[in-house]
Amino acid sequence: MLRYILLRLLSMIPTMAVISMLVFTIIELPPGDYFESYVSELTAMGEDVDMAEIEELRHQYGFDQPPVMRYFHWVGGMLTGDFGYSFEYQLPVSEVVGDRLWLTVLVSFFTIIVTWLIAFPIGIYSATHQYSWGDYGLTFLGLLGIAVPNFMLALILMYFANRWFGVSIGHLMDQKYLAEPMSWEKSRSILSHIWIPVLIVGTAGTAGMIRRLRANLLDELQKQYVVTARAKGLSPMRTLVKYPLRMALNFFVADIGSILPAIISGAEITAIVLSLETTGPMLVKALQSQDMYLAGSFLMFLAFLTVVGMLISDIALALLDPRIRLAGRSTK
Numbered sequence: 001m002l003r004y005i006l007l008r009l010l011s012m013i014p015t016m017a018v019i020s021m022l023v024f025t026i027i028e029l030p031p032g033d034y035f036e037s038y039v040s041e042l043t044a045m046g047e048d049v050d051m052a053e054i055e056e057l058r059h060q061y062g063f064d065q066p067p068v069m070r071y072f073h074w075v076g077g078m079l080t081g082d083f084g085y086s087f088e089y090q091l092p093v094s095e096v097v098g099d100r101l102w103l104t105v106l107v108s109f110f111t112i113i114v115t116w117l118i119a120f121p122i123g124i125y126s127a128t129h130q131y132s133w134g135d136y137g138l139t140f141l142g143l144l145g146i147a148v149p150n151f152m153l154a155l156i157l158m159y160f161a162n163r164w165f166g167v168s169i170g171h172l173m174d175q176k177y178l179a180e181p182m183s184w185e186k187s188r189s190i191l192s193h194i195w196i197p198v199l200i201v202g203t204a205g206t207a208g209m210i211r212r213l214r215a216n217l218l219d220e221l222q223k224q225y226v227v228t229a230r231a232k233g234l235s236p237m238r239t240l241v242k243y244p245l246r247m248a249l250n251f252f253v254a255d256i257g258s259i260l261p262a263i264i265s266g267a268e269i270t271a272i273v274l275s276l277e278t279t280g281p282m283l284v285k286a287l288q289s290q291d292m293y294l295a296g297s298f299l300m301f302l303a304f305l306t307v308v309g310m311l312i313s314d315i316a317l318a319l320l321d322p323r324i325r326l327a328g329r330s331t332k
Contacts (some may be wrong), residue, residue, distance in 0.1 A: 001318070008311050019303045024071045027292050027299075033063055034087045034290045061085065074296060084293025088286065093297050097279065099182070103172055104278040107194060111202045112259060116252075118206050123213030128240065130218065138210065145207030150270040154200050158274070169196045170275040178277070197274055201267045212251055220244035246320065253320055256313040261302040 035054050042049050058064050062073055077084055083093035122142075126135045161169045171178070173189040180186060220226065221244050229239045268280035279298070286295035 001315070005311075005315065008314070012307050012311075015307055016300075016304065020075055020300060021071070023296055023299045023303070024067075024074065027287075027290070027296055028067055030290060032290070033058075034292065035063065037290055038087070061087075074293065078297070078300065083297040086286075086291055086294040088289050088291045088294065093294050096282070096294060100277055100279045100282060103190070103276075104280070106190070107172070107197055107201070107276070107278060110194060110198045111205070114198055115202045115206045115209060118202075119209035119213060123210045124217065124240070124245070126210065126214040127217035127221065142207040142210045145203045146211070148203070150200055150204055150267060151273045153203060154197075154270050154273045157196070157200065169193075172197070172277050197267075197270070197276055200274070201270055209252075213248060216248035216251060217244055220247045249320065250317060253316045254313050256309045256316065258306070259309065261305040261309065 035058055039049050039051075039054060055064075062070050065073075074084065085091070086093050086096045089096045122138055126138050129135050158169055172193050173186060174193075177183075177186040177189050223244070226239060226244055229243060230236075234242075268284050270276075271278045271280035272284065283295065283298045285291075286298065
């Protein structure tokens with residue numbers, strides 16, 4: 001196990017290097033850069049543009065250098081903790097992300113917890129009561145949750161909340177706290193608003209997880225070892241928890257690789273619709289405006305979380321399921 005972990009950690013270095021090249025190339029593919037987009041925006045609004053100042057900024061941040069030099073400057077800065085400067089917000093990237101990062105983590109954390117708390121009992125009930133009325137009803141709700149996009153559900157709830165109750169369910173806090181530092185009153189406001197995006201974002205994830213848990217558990221319940229356990233007189237609950245449920249959890253563990261980056265990216269379109277103060281809308285805006293350092297730092301961080309998540313899921317799968325062998329050796 002230790003040798004496997006060390007090899008995986010070493011393999012992360014060339015993996016992240018290749019990803020950084022791809023991220024930089026993708027960001028560089030659109031014609032122009034942030035300063036050209038900025039000049040076009042000012043020109044469209046009828047404002048004067050000081051081209052000498054623009055050229056000075058391009059020289060200051062190295063945009064007059066070849067792409068290869070800018071790539072090494074960007075990567076070298078990240079290795080030393082300098083994630084660059086956001087031209088859109090005129091602040092260092094680390095300061096721009098700031099509060100939005102922990103708010104995104106908070107929303108995603110509660111979403112994951114709520115999703116698991118709802119999906120586990122429903123998925124187990126549907127598998128153990130196959131083709132019952134309860135199974136049919138929960139299956140219908142699950143398919144409905146998968147079919148309705150999160151942003152559409154957000155629009156529907158916003159409409160009815162405004163039409164019936166005259167309130168807005170956007171943002172993660174009251175408007176008066178948006179520009180204020182963290183305080184007890186602001187924390188209370190966040191906790192009172194957070195349940196709406198949690199329920200909206202978690203709808204599709206909960207529905208999909210119910211369907212997968214039901215399918216995996218049904219497959220395990222038909223296997224011979226379950227029949228043998230029942231024949232030996234084990235209680236239904238103990239038989240379910242000790243054997244088939246444990247094997248059916250493999251896909252939960254395998255999802256860690258996608259859960260970690262999802263915590264940071266955080267349902268971008270839904271966040272835009274609900275005007276949430278999370279990192280999702282910021283990432284979309286950075287890509288649109290070609291704010292290279294902000295967008296590139298986001299994408300690299302998501303890639304790093306994906307690689308780490310895959311490592312954690314592989315190790316956890318080997319510990320959870322003895323049938324899995326990390327070294328690839330067959331068992332007799």
